[in-house]
Amino acid sequence: MKTIEIDDELYQYIAGQTQHIGESASSILRRLLAIETKELVIKPSNQLADISTLVKLVYSDNFLAEKKLVNRFISILSTLYLCNKSLFSVAAASLHGSKRRYLAKNEETLLRSGNNTKPKLIPDTPYMVITNSNTARKIYIIESLMQNMAISTHIIEQVTKQFVTK
Amino acid sequence: MKTIEIDDELYQYIAGQTQHIGESASSILRRLLAIETKELVIKPSNQLADISTLVKLVYSDNFLAEKKLVNRFISILSTLYLCNKSLFSVAAASLHGSKRRYLAKNEETLLRSGNNTKPKLIPDTPYMVITNSNTARKIYIIESLMQNMAISTHIIEQVTKQFVTK
DNA sequence: GAAATGATCGCGGGGATCTTTC
DNA sequence: ACGAAAGATCCCCGCGATCATT
Numbered sequence: 462m463k464t465i466e467i468d469d470e471l472y473q474y475i476a477g478q479t480q481h482i483g484e485s486a487s488s489i490l491r492r493l494l495a496i497e498t499k500e501l502v503i504k505p506s507n508q509l510a511d512i513s514t515l516v517k518l519v520y521s522d523n524f525l526a527e528k529k530l531v532n533r534f535i536s537i538l539s540t541l542y543l544c545n546k547s548l549f550s551v552a553a554a555s556l557h558g559s560k561r562r563y564l565a566k567n568e569e570t571l572l573r574s575g576n577n578t579k580p581k582l583i584p585d586t587p588y589m590v591i592t593n594s595n596t597a598r599k600i601y602i603i604e605s606l607m608q609n610m611a612i613s614t615h616i617i618e619q620v621t622k623q624f625v626t627k
Numbered sequence: 628m629k630t631i632e633i634d635d636e637l638y639q640y641i642a643g644q645t646q647h648i649g650e651s652a653s654s655i656l657r658r659l660l661a662i663e664t665k666e667l668v669i670k671p672s673n674q675l676a677d678i679s680t681l682v683k684l685v686y687s688d689n690f691l692a693e694k695k696l697v698n699r700f701i702s703i704l705s706t707l708y709l710c711n712k713s714l715f716s717v718a719a720a721s722l723h724g725s726k727r728r729y730l731a732k733n734e735e736t737l738l739r740s741g742n743n744t745k746p747k748l749i750p751d752t753p754y755m756v757i758t759n760s761n762t763a764r765k766i767y768i769i770e771s772l773m774q775n776m777a778i779s780t781h782i783i784e785q786v787t788k789q790f791v792t793k
Numbered sequence: 794g795a796a797a798t799g800a801t802c803g804c805g806g807g808g809a810t811c812t813t814t815c
Numbered sequence: 816a817c818g819a820a821a822g823a824t825c826c827c828c829g830c831g832a833t834c835a836t837t
Binding site: 724726 | 820821822823824
């Protein structure tokens with residue numbers, strides 16, 4: 462459970478939507494947001510996405526509309542984290558080059574590990590990635606991560622293939 | 628202010644709807660619930676798009692995620708065409724500077740009307756726009772178009788305000 | 794010498810700023 | 816001649832190929 466703060470008026474509005482005595486805020490809000498929330502409700506409670514999310518991503522119009530590989534790179538990383546936070550964290554911790562660290566929660570770590578590493582935040586994630594690398598290295602990073610996260614070879618192939626699609 | 632308790636999944640969902648860094652829970656919820664309400668109440672015509680499409684666009688995650696003003700510029704133009712093709716065409720025909728033509732169906736027209744006008748195709752549209760201009764001129768172009776399309780001042784203000792959001 | 798990794802720097806696009814026109 | 820509007824040059828910055836290093 463989490464706690465959020467809302468203004469009094471909004472609170473009254475939500476409370477006014479109660480359908481049975483003792484109904485929880487979550488229950489009311491889920492009903493009000495029903496359309497958007499539907500898919501979320503049927504998912505296992507401790508996982509927000511599965512691997513199909515990753516596959517969908519790399520074939521999506523949005524993804525393919527993005528021409529800059531950095532952005533494709535980062536959105537793949539963001540989705541990988543979403544798929545499995547703990548596996549991602551383990552994989553991220555053991556991924557590095559001879560000098561450079563590739564992923565870290567701390568910008569300093571990445572800055573100190575090399576010159577001009579250009580760390581960027583991975584959205585919806587506590588992690589940052591190094592960005593100053595050529596395409597081959599970006600592929601290496603996502604491939605390594607996926608392998609360490611025990612993602613099937615078939616899916617890894619699809620993702621890397623879509624990654625470089627021009 | 629009041630505090631409510633919600634489950635983690637729902638919390639994630641709501642947090643994921645954040646449109647601006649630091650946006651409050653109230654703000655997010657109000658938007659989600661307001662849009663929801665509006666859609667239930669207003670559903671009179673069977674048009675493919677109305678002006679609300681434009682408003683939704685400029686508040687959408689996708690739009691705000693795009694930091695380059697050219698791209699915001701072009702997506703607004705694309706939506707304006709979708710909203711009303713004939714009004715758009717009329718407005719486009721009468722919009723130009725002292726030398727430059729701003730919109731045309733023909734690239735040549737735009738190239739010949741000035742130097743380095745950098746015409747770009749407006750997606751889902753038979754039109755092209757010139758792109759080599761500063762922010763003020765881009766605002767001028769969308770403002771003029773919207774005015775000539777008889778869009779309300781209030782909406783024009785919202786669109787131009789969101790356009791330059793950083 | 795070859796392969797793997799690092800990081801410099803060339804290239805292109807965006808749009809502020811300078812130039813020109815009205 | 817002066818200010819405002821419009822045009823378009825060109826600086827800045829990000830991307831990532833290419834070159835340097837291990």
